[in-house]
Amino acid sequence: MSAESASGIQKNQVDLVDFIDWSGVECLNQSTVHSFPNALKQGYREDDGLVLESHADEQLLIYIPFIQVVKLHSIVVTGPEEEGPKTVKLFANREHMGFSNVNDFPPSDTIILSEDNIKGKPSILKYVKFQNVRSLTIFIEDNQSGSEITKAQKIALHGTTMETTDMKGLKKIEDH
Amino acid sequence: MVLEATMICIDNSEWMRNGDYAPNRFQAQADAVNIICGAKTQSNPENTVGVLTMAGKGVRVLVTPTSDLGKILACMHGLEIGGEMNLAAGIQVAQLALKHRQNKKQQQRIIVFAGSPIKHDKKMLEMIGRKLKKNSVALDIVDFGEEDDGKPEKLEALLSAVNNNDTSHIVHVPAGPNALSDVLINTPIFTRDGEGGSGFAAAAAAAAAGGVSGFDFGVDPNLDPELALALRVSMEEERARQEAAAKKAAEEAAKEKGGEQQPASQDTTMTEGPSASASEAENKKDDLMDDENALLQRALAMSMDDTTSSHDVRDTDMSEAAADDPDLQLALQLSVQDSAKEGNDVSKLLADQSFVSSILATLPGVDPNDPSVKDLLASMQNQSEKKDEDKGPDGDEKK
Numbered sequence: 001m002s003a004e005s006a007s008g009i010q011k012n013q014v015d016l017v018d019f020i021d022w023s024g025v026e027c028l029n030q031s032t033v034h035s036f037p038n039a040l041k042q043g044y045r046e047d048d049g050l051v052l053e054s055h056a057d058e059q060l061l062i063y064i065p066f067i068q069v070v071k072l073h074s075i076v077v078t079g080p081e082e083e084g085p086k087t088v089k090l091f092a093n094r095e096h097m098g099f100s101n102v103n104d105f106p107p108s109d110t111i112i113l114s115e116d117n118i119k120g121k122p123s124i125l126k127y128v129k130f131q132n133v134r135s136l137t138i139f140i141e142d143n144q145s146g147s148e149i150t151k152a153q154k155i156a157l158h159g160t161t162m163e164t165t166d167m168k169g170l171k172k173i174e175d176h
Numbered sequence: 177m178v179l180e181a182t183m184i185c186i187d188n189s190e191w192m193r194n195g196d197y198a199p200n201r202f203q204a205q206a207d208a209v210n211i212i213c214g215a216k217t218q219s220n221p222e223n224t225v226g227v228l229t230m231a232g233k234g235v236r237v238l239v240t241p242t243s244d245l246g247k248i249l250a251c252m253h254g255l256e257i258g259g260e261m262n263l264a265a266g267i268q269v270a271q272l273a274l275k276h277r278q279n280k281k282q283q284q285r286i287i288v289f290a291g292s293p294i295k296h297d298k299k300m301l302e303m304i305g306r307k308l309k310k311n312s313v314a315l316d317i318v319d320f321g322e323e324d325d326g327k328p329e330k331l332e333a334l335l336s337a338v339n340n341n342d343t344s345h346i347v348h349v350p351a352g353p354n355a356l357s358d359v360l361i362n363t364p365i366f367t368r369d370g371e372g373g374s375g376f377a378a379a380a381a382a383a384a385a386g387g388v389s390g391f392d393f394g395v396d397p398n399l400d401p402e403l404a405l406a407l408r409v410s411m412e413e414e415r416a417r418q419e420a421a422a423k424k425a426a427e428e429a430a431k432e433k434g435g436e437q438q439p440a441s442q443d444t445t446m447t448e449g450p451s452a453s454a455s456e457a458e459n460k461k462d463d464l465m466d467d468e469n470a471l472l473q474r475a476l477a478m479s480m481d482d483t484t485s486s487h488d489v490r491d492t493d494m495s496e497a498a499a500d501d502p503d504l505q506l507a508l509q510l511s512v513q514d515s516a517k518e519g520n521d522v523s524k525l526l527a528d529q530s531f532v533s534s535i536l537a538t539l540p541g542v543d544p545n546d547p548s549v550k551d552l553l554a555s556m557q558n559q560s561e562k563k564d565e566d567k568g569p570d571g572d573e574k575k
Contacts, residue, residue, distance in 0.1 A: 029310045032341055055340070056310040096280050098311055 013073045016066070016157040017042050024065040024135075028099065031055040034151075036062060045154040051079070054150045060085075060140040061099060062155070072130035072159040074122040077113055083151040084118040084144050087111075091137040092130055102139050118144065122158065130159070181224045181241045181282040182216055183270035184209055184289075189231035189261040191292035191322055196351035201321050204356035205289050206252055208318070211357045212287065213248045215366055224282065226273055227251055230266035231259040231292070237269065241277050261292045267304055271313055284313040287365065290331060291321030298333045305337025314343040316365045320356060417471055428506070 020040065027036040031053040038044045039052035040062075054060045072092070077085055089107035091097065097105075108129040117123050136157070143150040186209060192202035209227065216223045224241035225248055238251040267286060274284040286308070294301075308315055315338040317331050328348060335346045345364045349356055360366060 028312060056306045059310070098275055099307075100275070100311075 013158040013160060016070055016072070016159050016161075019066045019068060019070055019161060021065040021067045024063075026063040026096075027052070028061040029055050029057065029059060031149075039152045039155045040064075045156065048078075048153050051151040051153050052155070054140075058143050058146075058148060058150045059099060060138075060150055060152070061097065061102065062138040062140075063096065063135065064138070064157075065135040066133065069162045070133050070159050071127070071162065072125055072133055072136070072157060073127060074124045074158045075111070076120060076122045076154060076156040076158070077117065077152060078120050078154040079118055079143075079150075079152045081115070081118065082143075082145040083147050083149055084113065085140040085142075085150055085152050086113050086144050087141040088113060089139040089141060090125070090130075091139065092133045093135055094137050095135060097137050097139075102137075107139070113144075115144075120154075132162070133159075177220050179220055179222055179279075179282050180216065180285050181226075181274055181277040181279070182212075182285045182287060183226045183228060183241065183273050184212065184287045185266045185270055186227060186229050186255070187231060187261045187289045187291040187321070188229045188255055188257050189259055189292045190257060191261075192257050194321065197320070197356055198353075201291055202255075202257055205291065205320075206255075207355065208289070208357040208360050209252060210249060211361065212365070213245060217243055217245050222279065222282075224277065224279070226270075228266065228269060228273070229255065230263065231261040232256065233259065235262060235265045235269045237273055240273055260295075261290075263288070263290065263294055264296050264300060264304055267308070267315075271308060271311065274313060275311075284311070285316065286313060287316045287318070289318045289320070290327070293322050293324040294327055294330050296330070298330050301330055301334040302337040305334045308338045309340050312340070314338070314340070316344060317346040318349065318356075318360065318365070319346060320349040320351075323350070414471065417474060421474075 017040070025036060025040070030036055032055075034051050034053035036052050038047075038050035044050050052060070075088075075090070077088060079085055088111050089102070090109045090111070091102075091105060092108040094105060109126045111117075111123045111125070113123065138155065140150055140152065186205060188202065192200065192205065194201050197204035213225045216225050222243065224243050226237065226241035227239050227248060228235060228237040238255075239248055242248065267288065270286045270288075271284075274286070277284070305315070315335065317335055319328060319331050331346055335344055338344045347360065347363045347365060349359050
């Protein structure tokens, strides 16, 4: 496990983009033109030209609910060298946070993105803290160079899903 | 129809005692607040509005965002004027109140009434504005009352710090004959992106002005589009019918007047059909050129056609019906004339008076001795007699 995680994503981890509940995703302080789909959605996030930009200042607060409970393993955040995110705090299962109360709770994990991370190397999270995640709040506190605007090209989450009931597999018990 | 939670910040400082807005600034402000609350709750029933005061002993939330208009209006009573307005604290408390709204899906908006001088400096206001923008709160500013040096600039700076895609607005209202609320109604504070509160606002403006609402039927199409549409359509139909009736009358005037009186419809006897033609004719004369008359006339002609002739009944095809039936023709002509009682165009009216009067006597509410009935008897027709036999007496008839 440790040998693999240094180089890439573990084999049984999946990209959780399919499990994001898009109707509930909120992003505070994003610019109207450059919004969160540019960094989160499949296809958009691969394009380095499409970025998620902050608006009034350099902080961003992204709230991502999932359609089912997941376990988070790692996160990839890429961006330009100058304006890419640096300090990222993650909060599991906290609904509707705002910039004012984001510092009131201890984050489930804090990662400081290095240059490698900004290029695409995944950051491994404290797995034990993300065992039962229904929603994730990503707080980007500052960026690499301290500039006014933070830009993120890609934010990808990797992990596994919990075992859930496959509703299609349910069959009605026949009366005898 | 945007789903919104709004906090209104009221200035109840000493400067509001001034009478440069009628009756005084505070009252003008209260009226404006009432109208805004109404417009918001009406444009979307799930909208919530809250109110707080910025002066007095300190910033005080009178009512947290609610969709209950009564509660909002009630809390406006008994407000006291005094103290100094604290704009920064007011906006921050409003932001906090919005943050704890129950329905997180609502957009956040603050409406500030800035009537007294502003003691904060521009930098602080800009910081506040940025914070609002960051939390996606929109801000509407009503600049009225005191005209300080620098007040408009400060407020404009605040607006530009908050404004994100034109969701925030500022309105400067100088003192004058126009009421504060009237001026506000025409601003984007009300007419959000050209829709929404305009219907309510227009109605309110009409009430306030006490005059013409500007809408054809006194019904605001925004408030009740179906009713307005129905009224318009029926008005047009009426006009069409009247024109058709007038046309027919002109045609019949040129034709021979036959005998039959047209059992033109009556106000309430339409459904009874020609059975009541006698009384109908009488009432018809009473109601000549009535709008309803033309309508009922046509309807009755339709029912008449069923019994008198075999051709299809069509709404506006009365001339055809009349052509088949000279009596009908005559009746039509009579119906559109004012002086029907004279019956001077009737040359061939049969007056089987004894029979007709006996019929009339059986009709409840018809007094054969009534002079108008007697007049009518003179122009009674055989046709109507036949119809009376077919149908029972119909029970209406006003004379």
